[in-house]
Amino acid sequence: MxxxxxxxxxxxxxxxxxxxxxxxxxxxxxxxxxxxxxxxxxxxxxxxxxxxxxxxxxxxxxxxxxxxxxxxxxxxxxxxxxxxxxxxxxxxxxxxxxxxxxxxxxxxxxxxxxxxxxxxxxxxxxxxxxxxxLPVSWLTAYTMLFTVGGLAPGDSVLVQGAGGGVSTAAVLLGVAAGLEVFVTSRSEEKRKRALGLGAAAALAPGERLPRRVDVVLESVGRATWQHSVRSVRPGGTIAVCGATSGDASPAELTRIFFQEIRVQGVTMGSRDDLAALANFVARQDVKxxxxxxxxxxxxxxxxxxxxxxxxxxxxxxxx
The missing domain is CATH 3.90.180.10 (Medium-chain alcohol dehydrogenases, catalytic domain)
Structure with missing residues (x-):
């Protein structure tokens, strides 16, 4: 074959x-x-x-x-x-x-x-x-948003990096679930396209958000880590599924423990999560x-x- x-x-x-x-x-x-x-x-x-x-x-x-x-x-x-x-x-x-x-x-x-x-x-x-x-990128985004992030309609999320499979999935799933979605990208064209998917705002890397978010979806690593730590609210969550730009340094540990920020790694998700994701996209008509x-x-x-x-x-x- x-x-x-x-x-x-x-x-x-x-x-x-x-x-x-x-x-x-x-x-x-x-x-x-x-x-x-x-x-x-x-x-x-x-x-x-x-x-x-x-x-x-x-x-x-x-x-x-x-x-x-x-x-x-x-x-x-x-x-x-x-x-x-x-x-x-x-x-x-x-x-x-x-x-x-x-x-x-x-x-x-x-x-x-x-x-x-x-x-x-x-x-x-x-x-x-x-x-x-669905099984990798979309399942990872679903797990980060809802299983790990515990987000509900009206909550806010920052998605680091626009254009990849996880990030586009997170925007589409987040908008369908009634979340306020912020996105970053180096590309002006990708920022525009993220807004077209329903993102509330699309910012340049490192640009300050209007307010701190409940959850940050981090897949970039070194290039965005400091911005992620400084963009999440006290007691919020940073869900990490990758580090395409390399491991973060420094780790911002002082800010993490002082503001009680939770950092949670994510690799895809369970079969039950995949079944729930399939049902969600079918019912919400999300493609x-x-x-x-x-x-x-x-x-x-x-x-x-x-x-x-x-x-x-x-x-x-x-x-």
């Missing part, structure tokens, strides 16, 4: 280790299901894998991809939850949590095997391309924002666009 996989690591030139070609069919396992992939979306996790983060040489070649939507053997249309081992379904009881494309082959392929319990019904109102955006769709054979071109950071929304690949 056709797949996109990592064959080597390069911290400075990650695409050098990306190859698209023939790969073995998924291995049949008890309590697992092989799904025909109809669409998968790219994530920064794929780039980090190509840089050698989370993978070892002996695991190569490894099929990349952590989320997808497709068709199960019984003909049902499903969304794949990419976290394996979170509660023992389909794996050994002592196996630590991992993501597809770390210990098990990922979703950038014509077919992928996942624990059967990880299959969530796809809402009929979403296309396969839209549904493929994931897709930047572009590429055939699986042109995954390198799709990945290059994400590495360059030029996208606004999710980049999707279809076998």
């Amino acid at each position: 056709l797949a996109a996989f990592a064959t080597s690591f390069s911290p400075d030139s990650p695409l050098d280790g990306l190859q698209v070609g023939d790969a073995p069919e998924p291995v049949e396992r008890e309590n697992w299901t092989t799904v025909d992939v109809r669409a998968a979306s790219l994530n920064h996790h794929d780039v980090w894998s190509l840089r050698g983060v989370g993978l070892r040489e002996q695991q190569l070649p490894m099929i990349l991809g952590t989320d997808a939507a497709g068709v199960a053997p019984d003909g049902s249309e499903v969304i794949l939850h990419g976290v394996v081992g979170a509660d023992g379904h389909g794996v050994g009881p002592r196996e630590p949590r991992t993501l597809l494309s770390e210990h098990y082959p990922g979703t950038l392929a014509e077919r992928v095997a996942v624990p059967t319990a990880n299959l969530i019904p796809k809402p009929s109102g979403l296309s396969f391309e839209e549904a493929a955006c 994931p924002l897709i930047d572009s769709v590429h055939p699986l054979a042109r995954t390198r071109e799709a990945m290059s666009a994400m590495v360059d950071g030029a996208q606004f929304g999710k980049i999707v690949v279809t076998p």
